[in-house]
Amino acid sequence: MTILSTRGLSKSFDGLQAVTNVDFDLPQGEVRALIGPNGAGKTTLVGMICGRIEPTSGRVQFDGQDITSLPAHARIMRGMAYTFQITSVFARLPVTENVALAARRRLTGGAVDSAVENALARVGLTDEAHEEAGNLSYGHQRLLEIAMGLAQSPRLLILDEPTQGLSEGEIDDFKALIRELAGDTTILLIEHNMNVVMETADQVSVLNFGEILAEGTPQEIHENAAVQAAYLGTG
Template sequence: MTLLSTRGLSKHFDGLQAVTDVDFDLNEGEVRALIGPNGAGKTTLVGMICGRIPPSSGTVQFDNADITALPAHKRILRGMAYTFQITSVFARLPAAENVALAARRRLQGDAVEEAVDDALNRVGLLDRRDEEAGNLSYGHQRLLEIAMGLVQHPRLLILDEPTQGLADSEIDAFKALIRELSSEATILLIEHNMSVVMETADRVTVLNFGEVLAEGTPQEIHENDAVQAAYLGTG
């Protein structure tokens, strides 16, 4: 079943065409990686999908409903979570309270604390639950953002550069987490780390100059001459 689809999705900023006529389909239960060179339009596309950026033209459908005009907070209520949309890490609050703020969108009472500890444990931050978020390293703040997404049990979890700032051991743990989550949620992953893409994604979409350059399995994308030339740098 198609969970998310866009048709003719475009965005221009003061004459700059950031995204052009993107048709995109994401099946339920899939892990999809979105890759491309800097400035390819990845974050703009995802911003339109999650409601942070209004499109200049085109449509977005989620769970068979047209959500093009819905604001971001209503998309969250429908089961869409985006690490930079649902979270804004509060530096002076403990890590656990940051996650609890997200959990209270759907839970109450004792269920909140149980869900918070589960989410922190899954991203490897349970031992830091009482630390102020602002004292965490950049990489750990990214993991905290992911915990804030997980605690809402979204149908679609959108992660924008989640491994940036992580140590190699933490990246390995992140790959395992994505494999685990793939049975619970559909995942859209913007990622530059190609080992993460190759090891976790079912399919890959490549953007270049705001347009879809290629789609396919990680192996197909790796062997695509146009992708090699535009992005992987070996063409």
């Protein structure tokens, strides 16, 4: 079953075409990596998928329903969670309250506390639960953001550059987390770290100049001459 699909999705800003006629299908339970050079249109495409950017043309479907006109908060209620490329935590609030605020978007009562505890344990932040979020390192703030996404029990979790600012050990833990989540939650991963992509993704979509350049397994993408020329710096 396809949980997310786009057809002819396009966006232009003041005449500049950022994304052009993207047809994209994401099967339920898959870990899909979205890669491409800086300026390829990845963040714009994801912004249209999650409802933060209105498309110039095209459609977005989630779980078989057309959601093109739905605002971001309505997409969250349907089971879509998005973590930002730039951390968006509430710096003056404790770590637990950051996660609880996210959990309350979809849960109530005792389910919130359970979701918070589970999400923090999954990203390794249990010991920092009562710290002010602003006191965390940048890497830990990124992990907190992932916990905020997980606490919403999403059917689709969109992670935008999640390993940026993480140490090698934290990246290893992140890869283990993705492997643990795989199958239970569909994941769309926007990532520059090719080791992370190669080790976690089932399939990879490559965006270049706002268009899908190639799709395939990590190995197929690694060996693709067009991708090597456009993105991997060889060939």
